[in-house]
Amino acid sequence: MPPKKHTTLDKVLGRLDQLDSTNLHALVQRLARERAFLEAVFNTLQEGVLVVDADGIIEYANEAVEKLVGLTESAVGLTLWRLVPGLQASLEGLEVGPFTAPVVTREFELAYPVPRVVRLYMVPFANGESADRRFAIILSDITREKRSTTELIENEKESSVLLLAAGVAHELGNPLNSLTIHLQLIERKLKRLKESKETRSLEDSIKVCRDEVTRLDGIIKNFLEAIRPRPPDLSEVNLPEVIEDVLRFQSKELTDRGLKVEGELPASTPIIMADRNQLKQVFFNLLKNAMEAMQPGGRLSIKVRTDDDSVYVAIADTGSGIRADELAKLFQPYHTTKVSGHGLGLMIVQRIMRDHGGHVGIESKEGIGTVVTLQFPQKHRRVRMLHAG
Secondary structure (H helix, E strand, O other): OOOOOOOHHHHHHHOHHHOOHHHHHHHHHHHHHHHHHHHHHHHOOOOEEEEEEOOOEEEEEOHHHHHHHOOOOOOOOOEHHHHOOOHHHHHOOOOOOOOOOOEEEEEEEEOOOOOEEEEEEEEEEEOOOOOOEEEEEEEEEOHHHHHHHHHHHHHHHHHHHHHHHHHHHHHHHHHHHHHHHHHHHHHHHHHHOOOOHHHHHHHHHHHHHHHHHHHHHHHHHHHHHHHOOOOOOOEEEOHHHHHHHHHHHOHHHHHHOOOEEEEEOOOOOOOEEEOHHHHHHHHHHHHHHHHHHOOOOOEEEEEEEEOOOEEEEEEEEOOOOOOHHHHOOOOOOOOOOOOOOOOOHHHHHHHHHHHOOOEEEEEEEOOOEEEEEEEEEOHHHHHHHHHHO
């Protein structure tokens, strides 16, 4: 083991028993001044700074935290989960969870004292020789950023994506139409020929080609529909049913890749107001990402849980994970960590979730896996939000 480094303070504290009352008093005053100086530095920051233990108990909070969450007294001794309702439920319960990941970043809304959007950044750290795990947390108010610059940039990017997609669809649509026409001509000519084993084989091949053309045409239409900024067609939806539909659709690929699926999808999950087809697109994109991140033998875990206002869906994989410096870029158009990726999947997920009044959170650790948490407002909560608007 490398030799332990001793700070000046360690050396001074090590000689406490040798200090007389005068020097001890001077040391206490010095420590008090240094503490006051550090607190003054942290209290000048506009970002909220917290230190919490593994149970979420707040051990330190600067003044910005109290302003962000509308406290009239110190936050020390309170729990983080009380200050940020719904955060604990969206982080706990999975093996690849918040306290195994080195970095957690997410955005959420606070309704009190005023509605605002806050970005949370959480990282564990060691406290000297103590074995207790602690977490440093920075809370940033990004409401104005979300409402101005970010929205403008996202709208411009989405517009450019839409134009690109329309161009690609046009370029692909023409040859697909041509293929359909020529396949129909070949099929007609075959019908004029005397039926034989060879003609039946050709008819089977033509059918395969036509099916593939139809499939490609469907992919183009679905892609355009997914990125077209249209409002969701809301109806009552049971999330577990939607997830099961998507899993059935992807069951063959999951089997071919040698992946195991575990799920907790309670039938009693509260109803939400959502666009069923758009939600299928969300889960399809996320499950596709998870599958492509894993090797044979990997495990996909899907868990649904609720609190009084929201329904949470946590999708965890045991894949390669995401580097901390990549987390902030995941929702940007064209940004991808995959060699063959187009960088649109998570952008589409975020847009659909935003249109549903929901949120997306991602925690990841390289070599261990990734957890994506979706938060949906329950039906009664959605109704209140619509009335409020």
